Every structure is written in C-alpha cells, then in structure tokens.
Amino acid sequence: MELDKALSSRRSIRHFSDVPVEWSKIVKILEAGSLAPSSGNVQNWRFIIVTDKSLKQEIVDACLEQEWMSEASVFIVVLSDNVMIEKLYDKRGKEFYAVQNCAAAIENMLLEITQLGLGSCWVGAFEEQALKRILNIPDFVSVQAILPIGYPAENPPEPMHYSLETTCFFESYGNKIKDIDAVLWNFNVVGNAVKITKNLAERIKKRINKATGKKN
Numbered sequence: 001m002e003l004d005k006a007l008s009s010r011r012s013i014r015h016f017s018d019v020p021v022e023w024s025k026i027v028k029i030l031e032a033g034s035l036a037p038s039s040g041n042v043q044n045w046r047f048i049i050v051t052d053k054s055l056k057q058e059i060v061d062a063c064l065e066q067e068w069m070s071e072a073s074v075f076i077v078v079l080s081d082n083v084m085i086e087k088l089y090d091k092r093g094k095e096f097y098a099v100q101n102c103a104a105a106i107e108n109m110l111l112e113i114t115q116l117g118l119g120s121c122w123v124g125a126f127e128e129q130a131l132k133r134i135l136n137i138p139d140f141v142s143v144q145a146i147l148p149i150g151y152p153a154e155n156p157p158e159p160m161h162y163s164l165e166t167t168c169f170f171e172s173y174g175n176k177i178k179d180i181d182a183v184l185w186n187f188n189v190v191g192n193a194v195k196i197t198k199n200l201a202e203r204i205k206k207r208i209n210k211a212t213g214k215k216n
C-alpha cells in the first residue's frame, strides 16, 4: 500500500472480527514503531503485547470500561522508559519529548496496521496507576497509550477534517494571506470601475498588519 493510501484510509476501528492477528504481523507493527524518530535517538518507547483474555479485560476496565476494546485479538501497550530521557533533557525530556517520541512511534504503528489490512484505535483514556499495577510497570516507566488490534469488522466514514485554510498561516500566527499585494492589486473597489493603486494596497496591508499585531 502506498503511504498516501495508508494516510487517507486509516480510521479508528472499534469493532473487530474474531480472526486472530498473525504473530508475524504483530512483529511488523512493533518494528514500524521502533523506526520512529526520537529526541537524541533515545528510543524511550517500550511495548507490552497482551493476548491473555482475562488480562485484556482488566486493561479494558482500567480504560474507563471501553468494552469495545475486548473484541481486539491483541493489545499493544505503549510505554515510555523515562530514565535516559530525563538524564539527557531533565523536566522537558520527561514531560515533553517522552510523550512526543512515543506519539511518533504510535502513528508509525497505526499506519503499518492499516497497511497490513488490520485496524486499531489510539486509546489514551486510562487510569495509569491501575495499568501499572495490572502490568507490573515500574515507577520510572509511564503509560502512553493502548492499541487494541484486530481485523476490522466496521468501515467507518471519514471523520471531519479541517481544511488547510483553517489550520495554516503564513509567516505569523493568524495571517491567512500569503501575498497581500497579489491579492489586492487587481481588486476593484467600486463596482469594477476603480482599480486600487499599489499605494492603497500598501495602506490596507498596514491596517491589516496593525489589526493582527504584525509588524509592517
């Protein structure tokens, strides 16, 4: 599958068939996660693979009882080992890079899951202390996410995505016009008759900059 196809077809899947996921596919997913970038290449992610039914149910209970999860044949619990990252980057390492590195690994895994014809959903709603107790996770390790994985038994529609016009700015926050001169140069002020001059365009630009707090 092409990357573009995996990006556009990935969905959060919350219903799974009872066909078990092949071990070779789990390995591919874990390898994809391990290829993610990480601050200082510290690779703080750790993974627990859970297939035991009663253990999975305990995890479901610790995830605010999201019962749909139990249909998945395997869970990958994504953890961060914070020892090295804290040593290298102090508070910023533990609180910021640790989370971002694991998020990069998780997205890699979700794309690999899609490519393999499997489905999953990023689960971030959980009681961390409960999971630590259930899975015997030490203090220096934090829980980042759970990925319940299985063969999809649903085909959800594409969720709403904001357009780039909403999410992107040029040169400074809030500026949605890349080149104000290009926009205004041929702009007719009065019923198609009066072409505004470059001078007027300049004045309008200054006003917009003033209103948006941008320096002229």
Ligand SMILES: Cc1cc2nc3c(=O)[nH]c(=O)nc-3n(C[C@H](O)[C@H](O)[C@H](O)COP(=O)(O)O)c2cc1C
Residues within 6 Å of the ligand: 010, 011, 012, 013, 014, 066, 121, 122, 123, 124, 125, 126, 159
């Ligand atoms: C950090 C994070 C935490 C999430 N936690 C949950 C969760 O606990 N339960 C759930 O059903 N979905 C969870 N989701 C999935 C989102 O609801 C989903 O990604 C979003 O609605 C967009 O849908 P899509 O993944 O199909 O594009 C989480 C997603 C992210 C990125």
